[in-house]
């Protein structure tokens with residue numbers, strides 16, 4: 001699990017160490033320099049490379065200035081552009097003494113142009129404008145400098161190498177929002193622990209590879225993270241594996257009330273996802289057209305009522321289908337009365353648009369909206385919200401919906417965000433954009449429902465919030481579903497797997513003095529198109545990569 005903590009928690013954990021005289025900044029700076037050197041070495045050579053430090057007014061800039069002293073010793077030519085009038089004094093003195101060339105760009109009529117002219121000669125840009133001390137989006141002059149660098153880099157996406165210190169300056173460190181200019185990083189070297197903004201979208205998309213520098217912030221180990229991302233090892237911990245005494249009822253029975261006369265396919269896709277996740281039985285309840293399709297495609301599925309341990313409700317049900325929506329309502333009431341976990345997808349989400357006919361939901365109810373559905377739900381419940389607002393701040397809106405309804409919310413999108421009314425946020429970036437295809441959500445609902453069914457008796461017997469278990473189950477479902485999508489698309493199972501491959505050193509045309517690294521190129525893996533059924537079919541292969 002990658003754990004991320006809020007800025008305030010990091011400060012609190014640093015306090016006793018700083019009071020005891022621990023040289024945290026020296027450690028941070030050395031680690032930063034080591035990572036810059038590693039990036040340079042991976043791309044060619046270290047000595048002779050030209051490095052730009054973009055230095056702000058706090059300790060984040062201090063990290064970079066001290067790192068600069070190490071880089072000079074490794075033979076780099078290091079320039080520091082000071083974008084604040086008041087930078088870390090000891091860091092500045094040490095940098096000067098070591099031979100870092102200091103540029104007071106604020107004395108220039110156009111600081112952004114001055115930094116840009118300098119940057120064009122440098123193969124590595126170290127973004128040390130702000131870290132956890134940032135308040136709001138970047139302000140000028142730092143904002144103008146960062147905007148100019150970001151624009152320059154957009155034209156040369158593979159050069160220079162951008163290394164962000166702690167976080168890419170300008171992101172919402174605690175919530176992952178991006179409300180002003182940010183320079184996208186190739187690597188973020190983050191101090192002590194990850195920060196939520198490195199995991200949560202949209203800011204997570206600007207962080208590149210994240211390297212966590214161990215600073216011995218022991219106090220954080222005892223605290224629940226503010227946000228986290230599960231990894232393959234967490235799947236192995238949570239995935240239900242049958243023992244010798246298990247039978248189909250102990251393995252879990254999923255009640256599936258999905259699909260309709262108009263959208264029968266959703267029933268078959270959700271069943272496919274559930275069956276390949278592993279459970280005792282899928283029991284399908286619905287009209288004859290989808291029921292017949294499910295029986296044909298999946299003869300294992302039972303289509304008569306009976307005992308279940310969890311439900312998937314609503315995939316493939318349109319809000320105009322009043323009769324089917326009423327059936328969903330009856331299933332939901334019964335599930336809540338029996339304390340059974342339940343997935344509310346698509347048409348079942350509209351049941352929550354009014355709050356006077358249902359009790360507050362428990363966290364064992366998991367909502368699976370995409371951004372549009374979440375915006376509609378929030379608006380119906382008195383929080384006027386558009387789809388774009390959800391996309392700009394997914395974590396905040398998922399949490400809000402969880403607080404309003406009491407349920408756990410799995411918000412679908414490029415990064416899946418899971419929020420319960422309290423506890424950590426989960427951010428899973430395991431899939432591929434090829435997954436954005438009709439029916440993919442139905443498969444995911446089936447995967448999630450099957451996992452909840454396997455944990456059904458435990459969740460029904462436990463506390464109403466399931467002790468945070470429903471949120472971690474939802475994150476695991478997104479992870480495995482995302483991996484299956486990647487494998488189906490012909491991609492390696494891990495998203496963001498390691499450093500992109502770069503080799504060689506060449507000069508940058510029109511950039512005299514350029515001595516930095518340049519990527520060898522070669523097309524990135526794009527993968528191939530997939531249909532939702534392919535994702536379900538790839539689930540066993542995806543599980544082989546995590547349960548072996």
Ligand SMILES: NC(=O)C1=CN([C@@H]2O[C@H](COP(=O)(O)OP(=O)(O)OC[C@H]3O[C@@H](n4cnc5c(N)ncnc54)[C@H](O)[C@@H]3O)[C@@H](O)[C@H]2O)[C@@H](O)CC1
Nearest residue numbers: 024028057058059060130131132133134135137138139166
């Ligand atoms: N406390 C410590 O000794 C350690 C701190 N560390 C580093 O120090 C950083 C935190 O340092 P600080 O608390 O000094 O804060 P930062 O350096 O993150 O930010 C504070 C500076 O940014 C400016 N600033 C704030 N908001 C701004 C905005 N919106 N636009 C433009 N400028 C803005 C402030 O005026 C101030 O100069 C961490 O992110 C980490 O990089 C590490 O060296 C580990 C040890």
Ligand SMILES: Nc1ncnc2c1ncn2[C@@H]1O[C@H](COP(=O)(O)OP(=O)(O)O)[C@@H](O)[C@H]1O
Nearest residue numbers: 412413414431432433435436438439440441442
């Ligand atoms: N850009 C993207 N990158 C990766 N995954 C995506 C992206 N956009 C959507 N997804 C995923 O694709 C699936 C689409 O589900 P959904 O929108 O419910 O489709 P449907 O309702 O047709 O089944 C979800 O798992 C979602 O998280």
Ligand SMILES: [K+]
Nearest residue numbers: 127130165169
């Ligand atoms: K930074």
